[in-house]
Amino acid sequence: MTVYTRHDSPLGELLLTGEESVDGVTLTSLSVPGQRGAPAVLPHWRRDDRAFAGPVRQLDAYFAGRLTRFELPLAAAGTDFRRRVWQALDEIPYGTTTTYGALAERLGVPRAEVRAVGAAVGANPLLLVRPCHRVIGADGSMRGYAGGVERKVRLLTHEGALQPALL
Numbered sequence: 580m581t582v583y584t585r586h587d588s589p590l591g592e593l594l595l596t597g598e599e600s601v602d603g604v605t606l607t608s609l610s611v612p613g614q615r616g617a618p619a620v621l622p623h624w625r626r627d628d629r630a631f632a633g634p635v636r637q638l639d640a641y642f643a644g645r646l647t648r649f650e651l652p653l654a655a656a657g658t659d660f661r662r663r664v665w666q667a668l669d670e671i672p673y674g675t676t677t678t679y680g681a682l683a684e685r686l687g688v689p690r691a692e693v694r695a696v697g698a699a700v701g702a703n704p705l706l707l708v709r710p711c712h713r714v715i716g717a718d719g720s721m722r723g724y725a726g727g728v729e730r731k732v733r734l735l736t737h738e739g740a741l742q743p744a745l746l
Contacts, residue, residue, distance in 0.1 A: 581607075582627040583620055586635050589642055589737075590707070590730050594618070595631050598654060604630045605654040608704040611726040616702065638707075642737070647673035655704045664699035671713040674739045678717045701725055707734065 582604060583596045591612040597604035604627075610617035633651065640646035655665065667686055671677055683689075683696040703711040706726050712734045716722040724731035735741040 581621070581624045582630050583624050584626060584628045584631040584635070586631070586638065588638060590726065590733065593638065593707075594620070595634055596624070597631065597634075599627070599630065603633070603652070605652040606634055606705065606708065607654050607656070609634075609706050609708050610704075611706060611730060613727065614706065615725040616704075617725075618704075634708075641707075644737075647738075649708045651708060653705060653708070655709070657699075657702065657704075660695070661699040661702055664696055665703055665705075665709055668700065668703065668709050668711055668714070671710055673710075676713050676715045676735065676740050679714055679722070680717055682714060697723065713738075713740065 580599045581596060582599050583594060586593045586595065594608070594610045594617065595606060596608045596618060597606045608618055637646055637649050637651060641649070655662075657665065663686060664682070667682055679693050679697045679700065680690070682700070683693045686696065688696055700711045700714050701723055703709050703725070706712075712724055712731045721728045721731050732741060736743050
């Protein structure tokens with residue numbers, strides 16, 4: 580059964596969805612308000628805030644600066660290629676960035692197919708937990724983030740990969 584919860588964060592209200600099992604909940608998506616491709620809560624889903632106590636605790640610790648790597652059971656649906664790209668995202672260390680080209684190279688994807696890597700990064704259903712925000716353009720630009728570029732900048736600043744902007 581699909582269960583969900585909502586949780587306030589510095590990025591806005593997060594929507595967490597998961598699949599319930601005897602061992603707890605396996606996280607299938609985490610999205611922010613206005614996110615491109617975010618799931619909508621369906622009538623047959625059940626809200627269960629207690630089932631997401633562990634993920635919520637880790638999210639709060641991340642935003643408080645006490646957690647640099649999520650340790651959660653994840654089960655995002657995707658093609659074999661997308662899952663390979665998403666696994667590579669998990670290996671990008673906290674506080675660092677990489678480029679789409681470098682990610683493609685690490686995966687052995689030909690340079691002509693870097694856009695496919697970018698599309699897989701953009702289709703990541705586990706925003707924040709699976710750190711697609713750490714992938715930037717080769718020129719250092721903040722390219723594509725399903726949750727919005729301003730949130731990408733906030734996350735990278737929070738992690739220390741970007742310096743805070745002076746107003």
